[in-house]
Amino acid sequence: MSLPAEFHEIAKRVNNWGRWGTDDEIGTLNLITDEVVREAAATVRTGRRIPLALPLQQDGVQTGMIPGRVNPLHAMVQINQEIFGPGTVACSDDAVTMGLQAATHWDALTHVSHSGMIYNGRPADTVTAHAGAEFSGIDKPRHIVSRGVLLDVARARGADRLAGDHAVTPEDLEAAEEFAGIRVRSGDIVLVRTGQIQLYLAGDKHAYAYPSPGLSVRAPEWFHARDVAAVANDTLTFEMFPPEIEGLWLPVHALDLVEMGMLQGQNWNLEELSTACGQESRYTFLLSAMPEPFVGGTGTPVAPVAIL
């Protein structure tokens, strides 16, 4: 069994291998130039800041469906310990165990492979237990700061939240652009709001996980045409799940990460941002979403902040 011809045709159209040189490991993040960042900073008007990460806790979004992707286990290793003797200043320390893709996160470009390959035509077996991702690990993008754009697909369609079987198409993205009165441009980080995360926030993590609206297999071509730097949304699966085309699992992951070399973000809480953008009637802002630089990591928790 292999991926269908249809997938390979789209793959050819969005492929960025070699575009930034054969040594490149960060893909479309190359589109975030100093100029893009300068202009992004210039979008700041009120100074209002909206955090987009979910709290990191054991009662997180993971349901156990994905083996090894564990919610954070937070444990104290010192509590008010007077390590230098009685009556001295006392210390509390803690440690955590968690899946790097468990919570609000970025997928590294190496999070998926297909046909034995990762981004930029490297062999998938360069990911090892010893070193993690030798190429394109999450430690390779040194900074992820750019103009952020909220494409509020749910609100643009007059809905609080999209239905579980809704695949977000290029037409949806353009309707959201129109709704926002903006146009996505090269180097932007696009945040696609479906409203699905409301289910998790309301306490039903199983409903949040499945079925889930998400990006259509047709969306990557649109992101490619606009030269988007990265895309994140408010779902567990990023793309529609169960999949749009029966038997074709995770095509958007493969197109974004492997073919385009474009980072994806999942489980981003866009609710407060949606409200704020609505209030201020503007949908662009400075976005800082720095990866924790896990050497060889295929993902990272991230605490993004939109600065309006």
Add this chain to the structure above:
Amino acid sequence: MSLPAEFHEIAKRVNNWGRWGTDDEIGTLNLITDEVVREAAATVRTGRRIPLALPLQQDGVQTGMIPGRVNPLHAMVQINQEIFGPGTVACSDDAVTMGLQAATHWDALTHVSHSGMIYNGRPADTVTAHAGAEFSGIDKPRHIVSRGVLLDVARARGADRLAGDHAVTPEDLEAAEEFAGIRVRSGDIVLVRTGQIQLYLAGDKHAYAYPSPGLSVRAPEWFHARDVAAVANDTLTFEMFPPEIEGLWLPVHALDLVEMGMLQGQNWNLEELSTACGQESRYTFLLSAMPEPFVGGTGTPVAPVAIL
């Protein structure tokens, strides 16, 4: 045994308990107003971005000296796994175990207590194994974005790096202000460069740990006078270690975190930033240093970025 009178006198002078209400859990971060952030964004000129986090890896800065504070253990739980069947898109997933104060990090206000108290006069025993820090955990500051100021104490003194027994005094901080041609103001996040981290970068983590230059017990009063929002530096211990006053361990931690309610950052790599600020002859920038929102956490890894 208890803390000396000298400590308690300084404590009184820098104490902020009640200043932002009895319910407050974030202390001096209250000083970062929308206006401060607006002005911080306006400092961006070139769009150049400098990351300040050390790579997260097992060969990190921890030497084993601090019980429980373990360097990151990164492990793969899936490598190119075709979870949906042969020939499908393959996934790689990873997990990590690490001390929250192990790498480039923020201390939460609850990281230390003294005399049975934490910030804002709450009892220290509100930190529990069950819930971590009930108050002032690292999940409470929702955003840490402000104007960053580099006080390059080493360069201001004409040194690459301060000696191991150098306590950074208010006079040093003012000399660094003068060197930079700026003045620290309310809501700033101050980055104090000692150059000490060069020892770690050169491969000697023991020399990096000890002896270490760091902030003098006299520094908190200066931060308090200037109404600084947070302070970070490029050492393991933050303050001079072994301590300036024999037998008085971690006084700066206690003054900053407990009395002032001011977050501290440690193990920040300020080398590239120092070079960049020198090149551009300016020492202020937009700084984003978002905590990962570990619920009840007494610290967090952070991947700060300076945007020039």
Add this chain to the structure above:
Amino acid sequence: MSLPAEFHEIAKRVNNWGRWGTDDEIGTLNLITDEVVREAAATVRTGRRIPLALPLQQDGVQTGMIPGRVNPLHAMVQINQEIFGPGTVACSDDAVTMGLQAATHWDALTHVSHSGMIYNGRPADTVTAHAGAEFSGIDKPRHIVSRGVLLDVARARGADRLAGDHAVTPEDLEAAEEFAGIRVRSGDIVLVRTGQIQLYLAGDKHAYAYPSPGLSVRAPEWFHARDVAAVANDTLTFEMFPPEIEGLWLPVHALDLVEMGMLQGQNWNLEELSTACGQESRYTFLLSAMPEPFVGGTGTPVAPVAIL
């Protein structure tokens, strides 16, 4: 609120504080003398060995109901890594994160406290985040090897498995003795079979957890009268759950661990042992159930083996 008078009366009757000296940390394990072990070894007739531990895996018995008690997360840190160069012998290494009470385990005597006390009248606050259990940690029993006795309460009652609301009483235990044709004596480790673990083995971990048969609040007196060294069973909760007496949670834990100083084992798979004992018509054997010596641990995974 405090524990009812009824509880305190039983507590007085089973209390062993001081019985083995004020310094004692292992309680009824003192009853396992060399002579007991000699006689236990003499029970071996066929040499047949029956393991009693459940496999350690992420799909373990924990449902997430108990905060922090996580199923094992097993991850590879090296896979066939030629650490000494190409063509050399290759190594595979792995690491695990797990709750010490998550799988087939022993509770240490310090796993519970009541009224601020642990076994032998020590204050409960001797358990700290820094050191774990200073007294009576799971590292303190140096060996747990004795005569094992299977009290097959389910089979003695002609059932495959007890109902979810069945509290195992002294009468049940004596009926099981009679069924087995043996008498429990000083220093024995008693394995009480309810059959409840069949639910987990059949794939329903929620049904396994709750409701669950288990030991009655009246059982500890019987164990005390017989001078049993330790007791284990095939349930998640050890004692009947929800509790026998409304509002009185975990009384058996408190009586066994705190008052008697008697170790408890949970999630022991007694199915194969039940079959073997039935086949051989004998219910005593040599039992080795060594704790992993986690310093300060309040529990430990255990891989017990019955040698028939």
Add this chain to the structure above:
Amino acid sequence: MSLPAEFHEIAKRVNNWGRWGTDDEIGTLNLITDEVVREAAATVRTGRRIPLALPLQQDGVQTGMIPGRVNPLHAMVQINQEIFGPGTVACSDDAVTMGLQAATHWDALTHVSHSGMIYNGRPADTVTAHAGAEFSGIDKPRHIVSRGVLLDVARARGADRLAGDHAVTPEDLEAAEEFAGIRVRSGDIVLVRTGQIQLYLAGDKHAYAYPSPGLSVRAPEWFHARDVAAVANDTLTFEMFPPEIEGLWLPVHALDLVEMGMLQGQNWNLEELSTACGQESRYTFLLSAMPEPFVGGTGTPVAPVAIL
């Protein structure tokens, strides 16, 4: 580069592939028959028990030399938590992260591979991040109980501890047999004492690790001739380290685990056992050394006990 001819010649002589069928996953543990265990139980005379595991603690034997093989990190997740309300019985729970080969442990047969193969001629790539060891994982031996034999090579040579460059040869093993007045036979678990662990016990874990006495590349043939079930010793590296033959790393691991299919144990504390055997003038006993059944594990902590 590949392994030298010399290695391959020994490999041929000790190879057990197919000996217990092509489906076999446990190798020489097949030699532990019920009869062997019956006779092992019959060696028990005094009932004295000697534990052989080192305490599990963060200050364990690992020095950081082996990537990913971390000492145990023990952390409390509940301390005297009244989970059912104020005044109820309070619970303490803990969790651990550790390398499976970090402390006193068994190597699973899959811990090493050579020339792309593991025990019984299976391909090495059956070890995956997803499932760990599909074949011959540490969950496959259901019980490890047999006659234990202490070959006290150090004492037989009149030494407290062997020199760091001492390779334990067949002649050494036979001298230790003679010293003990016994003969190793089929199904025995052989404990080879070098005394090296005294260095760790005295606080010098670096000296313990390296240089280290250990088994000679000639030893596996002797174990094969005697049909030993498993071998453990009191060193970090099991075999002499640095290696006996320059450039030939871990040959004993490859011969024992891959060719013979014989489990190895490391970091076993044989000091107290040596004293006890000397006192009682006998060197055989019942040994229980049950692996924790980590599914797919390539190793396991073990708490062995010798019953004399």
